Amino acid sequence: MRGAWTLTTVRLKLLVRNRSAIFFALIFPIVFLFIYGFLFAKGNPSVVRFLMGPVVVLTILGSGFWGVGLQLVFFREKNILRRFRPAPVGAGPLLLSGLLANWVVQIVVVGLEFAIARAVFGIPWPAQPLELFLVGSMGLFAFAGIGLLVASVTNTMQETQVLCNLLWFAFMFLSGATAPLAQLPETIRHVALFLPSFYLVYAMQQILFTGAGLSAMIPEMTALVITGLTAYLLGLKLFRWDQQMKLSMREKAWALPALVPFLVLGVWANLFSQRIDQALALYKSVWPR
């Protein structure tokens, strides 16, 4: 992993120097916090606290897809990865540095979101910051891993944009990360149980409201970590230094194993868990009638 740390610090410097990256990594999520806080929660501190889960998911999902995934494709298309190819640094440190730089930035942004939510809407500080930090980090790892995997299986920037948008819309609108699960049709609620974003929203809301510990969320955390790890390893396998190196459909099929953890979790949650009931109960206790 020699060079991974230097690469991470360079990536952080590049991000700070890029106005468009600062807007999308920092300003954009905070704008969404205000939209959720003023429009959806109407300034009600309890509802804002309930919506912090969706706001955080929106923040780290965007960073994973657009920040980590799209940047990899950009570097490949601009022949920047090609410059690294002759050096004794493998794809591992390059991908890892993308994940680490994203993690550092997003931890700061999410911390800032909680600080702003407290200052503007008066929500209390989270009682279990360590649990939130750990679950948030696992979510960051999983979503950034998916972003990397998308970048690894697509051959062009256009293809990446299409796939990222499709996944982003599914993850945001079918999981309770925009409209709460209780406001979605019954069928969609069952679909949500197959989406990683549902589990991250669920875990954050349970930690913020019920004081649930990590032990209550072992399936969710396991699925997030396994997804992140599988996506990272498959991203490594499918990594390409050069835009001339295209993947065939058969090679792209290597990405499918990354879906397995949430397929298994979705089946388990639909058959044996009370996740939907618990999410609905929390909604009823918080959301004004």
Place this chain on the structure above:
Amino acid sequence: MPESPVIEVEELRKSYGSVEAVCGISFQIARGEVFGLLGPNGAGKTTTIEILEGLRSRDGGRVSVCGLDPDLQARELKERLGIQLQQTALPEKITVAEALDLFGSFYQRRVPNKDLLDWFGLADKRRSFYESLSGGQQQRLALALALVNDPEVVMFDEPTAGLDPQSRREIYKLIARLHEQRRTVLLTTHYIEEAEQLCDRVAIIDRGKVIGEGTPRQMIQRSEQSSRIEFVPRSPVALERLEELDCADDVRAHNGSYTIRSRQAPRTLMALMRLLIAEGNEVVEVHLEKPSLEDVFIEFTGRSLRD
């Protein structure tokens, strides 16, 4: 060759699907030599150099670089090689010094930034972003990055492609300096003057095969091409007398100037001088044009380098 070879290539083969890009190439490069792979686009130069760099696997043949097999010991080899690939870039907002620090961090051995910045004339640009550098400066930075690990063997793939003449001359000076430092340099090019000026030896590659190898001078001597002697005498000379000159192949006259083609130009020139003195004539102007490597290339391949 003066010393034992640092690079040995024997019957190298590589295909892409049904297309055979490299068909049994062999050559050796000695320590401290500047060796050029010369050929038109698509001749197999880049494939060959990328196989030597360990970036592409081979289908057949034997390759040894610094005593290592690039297919099996690519990582170890990368520590000892300096490589500049065609068409690479850096992030727009990285500074020159940061790029040197970053790439230096990948190697066990590294040259101090100050030395590289001074050497490549980038000292006053150390804090400049990559996007603000000119094409020539970007290319000098690419070469500096290739030397960040103080490599014993350097491989440049079309190092001056797309550069203006002034930037190209700057790169020539840098490569000449590598030669003075007794580093082994392998470069690919399709610029004849680059090969003639920089290389101790060249191999002409066409359609995946080596079709000629030697020093530029040997290649020219070996060729069937003749030199051209063009002169203007004070008084007219009879063409028949010129045709009788030693080794004169073809003689033409045009507006008071004469052109003689010869495969032994020094002998023909001496004979010409004797003839003019004997006739009480004088030379007002004389030019000698030797066959170039480009002429040799066209003779060997039947087409121009830029075809």
